[in-house]
Amino acid sequence: MNKVSYIDVEIVRKAVKALLKFSRGEDKNSLLEEDELLYLVIALKKVPQKPRHDKPIRIPIPHPIYVAENAEVCLFVKDHKGEGHKAAKSKVREERVAGISKVVGLSKLRTKYESHEAKRQLCNSYDMFAADERILPSLPKLLGKAFFKKKKQPVPVRLTGKDWAGQIRRACEATYLFWSGGNSLAIKVARSSQSEQQGVENTLAAIAAAVEKVPRKWDGVQAVFLKTADSVALPMYQVLPDAPTRIDQ
Structure with a gap:
C-alpha cells in the first residue's frame, strides 16, 4: 500500500489496463481514430463549503495529455468592439506559437457563437x-453547458507578458481541477493512446496533488474512481460513510 496516496498501485494499474482495453476495442493494438480520455473521479464526504471557482487548479502530471506541437488549441482573448483579436492572431502567427489553431475574441464569442449549436460545434472542434486569465470570469455564461459537460472549460494563460509560447506549452503540460460546487471532482488523467505505465503514473500523480486541495485531505475523501466518458466507474479506493454525530437532548 502506498502510504502517501492511500491507494494500492496494483489496483490503479488494473483499472488503467481495463479502461485502455475497453477504449481500444477488441484488438488491443489498434487505437480508435480519436483518443478517449481517462478521468479520475474523487467523491467527497461533504460538499465543500466554498463558492464555485471558475479558475482551475493546475495539476502537474509526468506525461502530458496534450503536446503543444500536436494539440488543437483554441485561444480566447480580450478585445474591445472587435479589436484586439487581430493583434493576437498576428502574434500567434509571427511567433509560431505551437498548438494554437484558432483565436477567438470575446466580442465574437458573444455574437458568432451565441446559439447552443454554435457553442456545441466550437466545443467539439x-x-x-485556453483563455487570457483576465477574461476568465466572463466565460462561463458565454460558453454555456456544453463545455462543462465535456470537461473542456478554458484554462488560464498569462498574455500580458511576451512568452505566449511558454504559456501555451505550460498549459498543455498539466491537467486541471475545477471546483464545480458539487460533491465530486473529475480530472482528466490520460489518453487511450498513452501506455499503461503512463496512465498509472499520471493517475497517481493526479490523486496525490488533488487530495492535497480537498478540505481535510484524505479524511474528506469518500471514494476514488477511474473511468472513461462511456465506461462504468472502476473503484480504486472507498471508505464507509462517516457515522452521524449523536446529539443528546
Missing part, C-alpha cells in the same frame, strides 16, 4: 481551450 478543438482538443482544449
Whole structure:
C-alpha cells in the first residue's frame, strides 16, 4: 500500500489496463481514430463549503495529455468592439506559437457563437481551450453547458507578458481541477493512446496533488474512481460513510 496516496498501485494499474482495453476495442493494438480520455473521479464526504471557482487548479502530471506541437488549441482573448483579436492572431502567427489553431475574441464569442449549436460545434472542434486569465470570469455564461459537460472549460494563460509560447506549452503540460460546487471532482488523467505505465503514473500523480486541495485531505475523501466518458466507474479506493454525530437532548 502506498502510504502517501492511500491507494494500492496494483489496483490503479488494473483499472488503467481495463479502461485502455475497453477504449481500444477488441484488438488491443489498434487505437480508435480519436483518443478517449481517462478521468479520475474523487467523491467527497461533504460538499465543500466554498463558492464555485471558475479558475482551475493546475495539476502537474509526468506525461502530458496534450503536446503543444500536436494539440488543437483554441485561444480566447480580450478585445474591445472587435479589436484586439487581430493583434493576437498576428502574434500567434509571427511567433509560431505551437498548438494554437484558432483565436477567438470575446466580442465574437458573444455574437458568432451565441446559439447552443454554435457553442456545441466550437466545443467539439478543438482538443482544449485556453483563455487570457483576465477574461476568465466572463466565460462561463458565454460558453454555456456544453463545455462543462465535456470537461473542456478554458484554462488560464498569462498574455500580458511576451512568452505566449511558454504559456501555451505550460498549459498543455498539466491537467486541471475545477471546483464545480458539487460533491465530486473529475480530472482528466490520460489518453487511450498513452501506455499503461503512463496512465498509472499520471493517475497517481493526479490523486496525490488533488487530495492535497480537498478540505481535510484524505479524511474528506469518500471514494476514488477511474473511468472513461462511456465506461462504468472502476473503484480504486472507498471508505464507509462517516457515522452521524449523536446529539443528546
